Every structure is written in C-alpha cells, then in structure tokens.
Amino acid sequence: MASSMQFDLVSPEAALASMTVSSVEIPGSEGDFTAMPDHAPVITTLRPGVIKASSTEGSFEYVVSGGFVEVNSDSASILAEQAFEKSKVSRDIIESLIADAEKFLENAGTEAKDSADKRLADTKLLIELLNI
Amino acid sequence: MPSLKDLKNRIDSVTSTRKITKAMQMVAAAKLRRAQESAESARPYADQMGAVMSNLASGVGDTESAPKMLSGTGKSDTHLLIIATAERGLCGGFNSSIVRLARNHIIELQSAGKSIKIITVGKKGREQIKREFSDLMIDHVDLSEVKRLGYGNAKSISEAVLARFNSEEFDICTIFYNEFKSVISQIPTALQLIPAVFDSSEDNENLFYEYEPDESEILAELLPRAMATQIFTALLENGASEQGARMSAMDNATRNAGDMIDKLTIEYNRSRQAVITNELIEIISGAEAL
Numbered sequence: 167m168a169s170s171m172q173f174d175l176v177s178p179e180a181a182l183a184s185m186t187v188s189s190v191e192i193p194g195s196e197g198d199f200t201a202m203p204d205h206a207p208v209i210t211t212l213r214p215g216v217i218k219a220s221s222t223e224g225s226f227e228y229v230v231s232g233g234f235v236e237v238n239s240d241s242a243s244i245l246a247e248q249a250f251e252k253s254k255v256s257r258d259i260i261e262s263l264i265a266d267a268e269k270f271l272e273n274a275g276t277e278a279k280d281s282a283d284k285r286l287a288d289t290k291l292l293i294e295l296l297n298i
Numbered sequence: 299m300p301s302l303k304d305l306k307n308r309i310d311s312v313t314s315t316r317k318i319t320k321a322m323q324m325v326a327a328a329k330l331r332r333a334q335e336s337a338e339s340a341r342p343y344a345d346q347m348g349a350v351m352s353n354l355a356s357g358v359g360d361t362e363s364a365p366k367m368l369s370g371t372g373k374s375d376t377h378l379l380i381i382a383t384a385e386r387g388l389c390g391g392f393n394s395s396i397v398r399l400a401r402n403h404i405i406e407l408q409s410a411g412k413s414i415k416i417i418t419v420g421k422k423g424r425e426q427i428k429r430e431f432s433d434l435m436i437d438h439v440d441l442s443e444v445k446r447l448g449y450g451n452a453k454s455i456s457e458a459v460l461a462r463f464n465s466e467e468f469d470i471c472t473i474f475y476n477e478f479k480s481v482i483s484q485i486p487t488a489l490q491l492i493p494a495v496f497d498s499s500e501d502n503e504n505l506f507y508e509y510e511p512d513e514s515e516i517l518a519e520l521l522p523r524a525m526a527t528q529i530f531t532a533l534l535e536n537g538a539s540e541q542g543a544r545m546s547a548m549d550n551a552t553r554n555a556g557d558m559i560d561k562l563t564i565e566y567n568r569s570r571q572a573v574i575t576n577e578l579i580e581i582i583s584g585a586e587a588l
Contacts, residue, residue: 176343178449178530179336196510209350210510211519234520236350236507245346247523
C-alpha cells in the first residue's frame, strides 16, 4: 500500500504546487473530505474554502475560490478557479472574491440561484475561517 | 542621379529606421519570453481540464440529457466566429493570415447558405474584417488596455458568448487564432468551441470515477469553465505568436535596412569619387589650357 500520493494544485494562470503528500483535506461542494493514498477515484467540484496538504515536510494550506478536483489512488489534482497560498491571503483578496460572488449571484438565473447563494455564503465564511 | 547630399540623407534615414526595428525586435523577444512563460504555466490546467472533460463527455455525451453546449442545438444555421488578432501591427503576416483563414471560412459558410455573426478580438483584425463583412460584426473585444492577459479576460469573453448561446443567437461557435509553433512558424487555427469537442484521448484508462454531484451536474458546471480555458489558451497562443511573428518580421526589416545601407554607402562613395575625378580633370585641363 502506497504511503504517499502526488498533489497538484493548478489555476488557469499558474501551477501553484506540485509535491508528494500523505493526505489532502479538500472542501468538496457536497462536503469536506480527506484524500489519502489509495482513495477511490472521484471527481468533485469545490466550494470556496481552504485546502490543506500534509506531507513529511509539514503541511501547506491554500485558499481556493472554487474549481474541481480529481482524486486517484495515487494522485490528487486540484483545478482551482483562483488559488492563493494561505499566508499570502489578505482581506482585500477575500473582499474581491466576495464581490465576484455577489456579481455572480446577481446574474444567476433561477436555476443557478441556489449554488450562487451558497458560493457567496462560503466565500463570506472565509473571513472568519482565516481570521483576517 | 541623386546628389551626394540626397544619398547622405537617405543613409541617415535608413540608419534610424534600422535602430527602431532593432529595438522593436529586442522588445518583441523579451515579450515573447514572457508570453511563452504564461502559455507554459497555463498548460497543466488546460491539459487536466481536457482530460477530465473528455472522460466526462464520453460518459454523458450521447445521452438525451446531455447539455446543449456539448451536443449542440441540433442545427447548424447560424455560426458565431470569434476572430482573435493582435492589437498592433508591424508583425509580418500575423494578422492577415488569421483574417485570410477566417475569410475563406466565411465565404464557404455563406455559399452553403448559413448565416454568420462575427466577434472580433484585437483591433487589427477588426479593421481588416470590417472592410468586407462590416454588416456581420456584432461585437468587439478591446484588449488594448490589457497589459498582461489574465484568465479574467478570457472568462468575460466566454461569459458573453455563453449569454448569446443561451438566448439562442447562434448554433455553432468557432474561434480563430494563431497557434504558436516556433518563432518563425505560426499556424492559423480554427477551433470549435460550441458544441464542445474534446478529443477522446488515447489514454482512456477507463477509470470508474465517482462523481459528486452527479455527472450531468458536474458537466454543466465544468463546460463553461472548459470553454473559458480554451479561449484563454487560444489567446495566450495568439499572444506568443504575435510576439514571435513581430520578432522575425523586425529581424528581417533590420537585415534589409543593413543591406540597403551597404548599397547606398557604395553608391555614395562611387559618386564621391566621381566628383573628385571630375574636379581633377577640370583642374588639369584648366592647367593645360594655360
């Protein structure tokens, strides 16, 4: 049984992380979960939240605004809409994410309204979560 | 026969032209490196997106419930063409090669009786398209103020296109851009965005993924994102191609200017010698006459 897996975090503009980890905590849209080596293959969308990758060298945390993730038995690839290292996230960044989410909610049709509502709430939660 | 002064002036003017083209070439080279870097860093995302989408699409693609973005509207009457060109000229055949490809496409579609709508990205292509097809143009995206192309730019284009698709303004959407092969080779490319095409790739490992939420919901969420990614990739390729084309065009111009300076200098020296010889003959024949 493998004890480590490949973790990739990419956004459209850059690859943020690529490393070997022992587990990844992922904020899935249907609930948070932790991916570990030999996880069943799953593809799920993300809600705005914090991703935490743990390896022998310590843990790394990233804030994502949404996107999706593909988990295999030996890898977890996260394709984030926007992603930042947690230490670099400022109040301004979160505010701009909230503004984006608000705009999205305004333009959302009746079908997408629920998910847009949820996205806004999740984004606002980030402020408390990150304590900034 | 131009006078010595005329020749001197021409040499000076060609020399300053050479300075400008040389500078432009170096600027383009620096920008090309940056453009290539951003294209490079966008690639993992696009690749991953493509892999997941082809996986998803092959699962849902044929069913009745497949989203319209994937299966199409069932018609092919109205085509939307996004023509992406540069904001600036002086880059060789870069803009005209895209426009030529697009024009051929338009004429072909028109003769097949389809109606066409055009969205242009970039000023230069707009000017060329406007001459022939101004009545077909419905929108223009201005990127001249954009210093560094971001995903946001692609996303807003994609959202605008989607809004039109949802209000059933067109059936098929294609984007035209230059694919970057190397500094000397850029290939004008047409890529169909709607209905979305994902090459069901060789490495279909047939992994049985679990989907959360279910496949069709994920697909509906990812399709717009995949399209934005495709547009983003196309624009980045275009950016790199533009700088590559400008670099080689300016390299040529610099070399031509150098050749011209050499030729003019030879001509200048010849006429200078001719003038001296003439003067000598006059002096000698004057002295002999005495």
